[in-house]
Amino acid sequence: xxxxxxxxxxxxxxxxxxxxxxxxxxxxLLSTAFKPPRELGSLHxxxxxxxxxxxxFRQAFDEQPLLHAALNSLLAxxxxxxxxxxxxxxxxxxxxxxxxxxxxxATGWVVVSxxxxxxxxxxxxxxxxxxxxxxxxxxxxxxxxxxxSLPFALWMLVGYVRAVPAELEEAAAVDGAGRLRTLVSVMAxxxxxxxxxxxxxxxxxxWNEFFFALVLLKTPEKQTLPxxxxxxxGAEGVADLGPLAAAAFLATLPSLVVFAIxxxxxxxxxxAGAVKS
Amino acid sequence: xxLVTGARRPAKRVTRAGPGSRPLGGHGAWFLVLPAxxxxxxxxxxxxxxxxxxxxxxxxxxxxxxxxxIGTLNFQDLLHDTLFWQSFRIGLVWAVGVTVPQxxxxxxxxxxxxxxxxxxxxxxxxxxxxxxxPEVVVGIMWRLVYNAxxxxxxxxxxxxxxxxxxxxxxxxxxxxxxxIVVGVWAGMPQTTVALLAGLxxxxxxxxxxxxxxxxxAWRRFRTVTWPALRPVALAITxxxxxxxxxxxxxxxxxxxxxxxxxxxxPMLFAYEEAFRYGQFGYAAAMGCVMxxxxxxxxxxxxxxxxxxxxxR
Numbered sequence: 001x002x003x004x005x006x007x008x009x010x011x012x013x014x015x016x017x018x019x020x021x022x023x024x025x026x027x028x029l030l031s032t033a034f035k036p037p038r039e040l041g042s043l044h045x046x047x048x049x050x051x052x053x054x055x056x057f058r059q060a061f062d063e064q065p066l067l068h069a070a071l072n073s074l075l076a077x078x079x080x081x082x083x084x085x086x087x088x089x090x091x092x093x094x095x096x097x098x099x100x101x102x103x104x105x106a107t108g109w110v111v112v113s114x115x116x117x118x119x120x121x122x123x124x125x126x127x128x129x130x131x132x133x134x135x136x137x138x139x140x141x142x143x144x145x146x147x148x149s150l151p152f153a154l155w156m157l158v159g160y161v162r163a164v165p166a167e168l169e170e171a172a173a174v175d176g177a178g179r180l181r182t183l184v185s186v187m188a189x190x191x192x193x194x195x196x197x198x199x200x201x202x203x204x205x206x207w208n209e210f211f212f213a214l215v216l217l218k219t220p221e222k223q224t225l226p227x228x229x230x231x232x233x234g235a236e237g238v239a240d241l242g243p244l245a246a247a248a249f250l251a252t253l254p255s256l257v258v259f260a261i262x263x264x265x266x267x268x269x270x271x272a273g274a275v276k277s
Numbered sequence: 278x279x280l281v282t283g284a285r286r287p288a289k290r291v292t293r294a295g296p297g298s299r300p301l302g303g304h305g306a307w308f309l310v311l312p313a314x315x316x317x318x319x320x321x322x323x324x325x326x327x328x329x330x331x332x333x334x335x336x337x338x339x340x341x342x343x344x345x346x347i348g349t350l351n352f353q354d355l356l357h358d359t360l361f362w363q364s365f366r367i368g369l370v371w372a373v374g375v376t377v378p379q380x381x382x383x384x385x386x387x388x389x390x391x392x393x394x395x396x397x398x399x400x401x402x403x404x405x406x407x408x409x410x411p412e413v414v415v416g417i418m419w420r421l422v423y424n425a426x427x428x429x430x431x432x433x434x435x436x437x438x439x440x441x442x443x444x445x446x447x448x449x450x451x452x453x454x455x456x457i458v459v460g461v462w463a464g465m466p467q468t469t470v471a472l473l474a475g476l477x478x479x480x481x482x483x484x485x486x487x488x489x490x491x492x493x494a495w496r497r498f499r500t501v502t503w504p505a506l507r508p509v510a511l512a513i514t515x516x517x518x519x520x521x522x523x524x525x526x527x528x529x530x531x532x533x534x535x536x537x538x539x540x541x542x543p544m545l546f547a548y549e550e551a552f553r554y555g556q557f558g559y560a561a562a563m564g565c566v567m568x569x570x571x572x573x574x575x576x577x578x579x580x581x582x583x584x585x586x587x588x589r
Contacts, residue, residue, distance in 0.1 A: 015389050015396055018382070022403045025462065028429045029418040044435075045427050087316060090309035098306060106310075113321065114516060115571060117523045119547040120564030123557050124327035125320065127336075147320040150313060208411035210526040211544075215552055226413040230530060233417070241427060248417040252410050259409035260402075 032245035033057070040241050056242035057250070060232075063243055066250070068221060069228035074254075076138050076213075076224060077206035080145035084153050085199040087146070092157030093187065097166065110151040122215055129216065136218045144212050149202040156201065160194030161187075200262045204255045225251045332562035338555035351562035361563060363538060364546040365570070370453065371528075371542055372521040375460035380514055382461065383468035388502075390469070391476045404466035412463065416530025419459045420446065447536045456531050456540050460521060468513055475509030476502065515575055522571055543567055 027047070032040065034052040039045065060066060095103040125144060126135070134140030164187065172182040210226040217223045220231075229251055232244040332351055336344045355361055390397055407415065422430050425444040434440050445455040479502055487497045525544040528534065534541030534549075543563070551560035 011389055011392065011394060012396075014385065015394060015400065018386055018389075019396065019400060019403060021462065022400075022406065022465070024429070025418050025422050026406050028422055032421050032427075040427050043426060045429065045432050047429070087313040091313035094306050094309050100306075102310060106314075109317065109322075115519045115523075115568065115575075116325065117544060117547065117564045117567045117571075118525070119544060119551060119560055120328040120568065121321065121324045123331060123336075123551055123561050123564075124324035127557070128324065128327075143316075143320060147316050150317060150321075154313070204409060208409075208413075210411065210413050210529075211548075215548075226411050226526070229411075229413050229417065233420070233530070241421060241424070244417060245421055248414045252414050255409040255411065256405065259405050263405055263408075 029245050029249055032241055033249045035242060037242060056246035059240070060243035060247040060250075063240070064228050064231055064247065065220065066225070066228065066247055069223055069225045070251075072138055072222060073207055073225040076141050076145060077203045079142045080149060080206040081199045081202040083142070083146045084149045084202045085157075085195055088150055088153040088157055088198070089191070089195060090183075092154050093161050093183065095154065096158045096161035106154065110155055113151045118211055122212065126215060135216055136222055138217075138222065141213060141216050141224075144216065145206045145209065148209075148212070149205055152205075153198050153202055156198045157191075157194065160191055160198075163194075164190050197262045200258050204258050207255055328561050329565060331558050332565045334558045336557040336561070338552075338557060344558075347558070351559050352566070354559065355562055355566060360538065360541075361543075361546060364541045364543045365567075367453065367539070367541060368522050368543040371457060371460065371524075371540075372518050374453075374457040375464065375521045376514060376517045378457075379461045379464050379468055379517065380510070383465055383472055384510070386465070386469050387472035387476055388498075390473055404469065407463050408466040410463075412524075412526035413530050415459065415463050416527050419462075420531060423455060446532050449536055449539055452532055452536055452539050456528050459527060459531060460524070463527060464517060464521070468517065471509055471513045472506065475506045478509075479505040511579070515579060518575065518578070519571060523567070 031047055031049060033056055034054070035045075035049040036051050036053045036055065039049060039051065091106065094100075095106055129135050129140045129143075132140070134143070168186055168190070169182050172186045177185070208226065209224075213224045213227050214230075217227060220228070229244075229247055232240065232247060333346060333348060334344045335347045335350075386400070390400060410418075422428055423445040425431060425442050430445065431440075431442045435442070443451065445451045448455075483501045484497060487501050492500065522542075523544055524542065525548065528540055528542050529545060529548075532540045534545045547560045547563045547567075550556045550563065
């Protein structure tokens, strides 16, 4: 379609403004992470550190148990993602292929569960987990994360299952394969990329999660990365800016990497679920 | 694809490939559903019902053993709790204040990205940042930007000769707008991607036909683009309103509800009641009221929008 020159310039100006809005806060975080205390204290901060240093990173690790927190986060997020996908895939298959009362109820639950204020769920969960002595344990947190990530895991997986033509399964059935055999040897390989994308998405959400971790984990050694990060912000909100920025940047790296890898599949999956249901 | 065509052997028996063609066959299907269904019932539906029950009790942390049924007392107290209603109002301002500008910006951006522009790849790459960042980190990052002395915002304003250092997050009038900006930033990519997907469903030929008929850009948007985009736009807006109303981590890190409760969203208020003061029953009642009111508001919103669409 034809676009006039002035309209083109306007479009690029708008796009650049948006890119700046997206990028500048992040660049500032990076810049702060590499600044020595003297530059952070100066009244005229600069975008590019004049004397870049890694001291903030060292100090961040000295001040808070970052490594330990990262391991806790990794453990919680990886197990939650794995379990969630293992549980969700068969159910998503049924939801996609059979329109039953159960399937519709499940779809309804997926939608409704997006509207809960977590507080209504977390108080009873807190009481139950307390009775089971699972407060302050990564295992208890994983249980919560699994159920909490099931709705969108189902949502994405239903989209992926529907994208596989049912004829393939019927062909396998005609060739004499039973249901289980069809699922394992026909569906599973075709769904594998979607399952991996879903698991990675579940991983990132659990890695980033804060509210449940804040409520359920009390001992500092058991806390996950987002919770430990808030310890850098002191009681009065006065923070050691350099180490805070350094730690915050490190905490983001894993999700950025994972997301960069699977972003297309995720948007594809979310849209497939949204468009077809 | 060749596999698919090869598979069409029994001409009649093969029902349409679409979903819902077959009944739930035998016990196999139940077997597939149970692994997910049991945890959902035990850890999600169960606690939800239990939470509603708790709202009618005086449950407190530390003495849950002697919990008593107190009827609607919690709800009556809530009705007179000015702090709750303050937080509820703030929650609404925040939810609308984030959702509306975010939608408009995302719509503009989606329309831009739907064109042949050079920097599209960069926009897509950068959009990952807010999407993938933990909310806690987003909060920390913006604290650095807003910082009174060492923050880039004040420095830029100083360079432009506008003001000399303002403490945005602790100013009574600036705190809420400041956190709203962060909310807009954090949710832009998802909204943009959803709208972009909606745009790509609009048939290109329709656009071209309208352009041939001499329709200007605005006419084309109103008559071709918007009608196709409306369902997606409506869904994402409704979801954004709910998500924003229920949000917690971002504002917890940015202001922790301060200054003087000016940014205390309902979830922050409920969190404090439950886990700082141990008022489990009261906080559960608050959760119930939030669910109820958000459903009513959404229903009004959706009905209004649907009707608005029919009149045209």
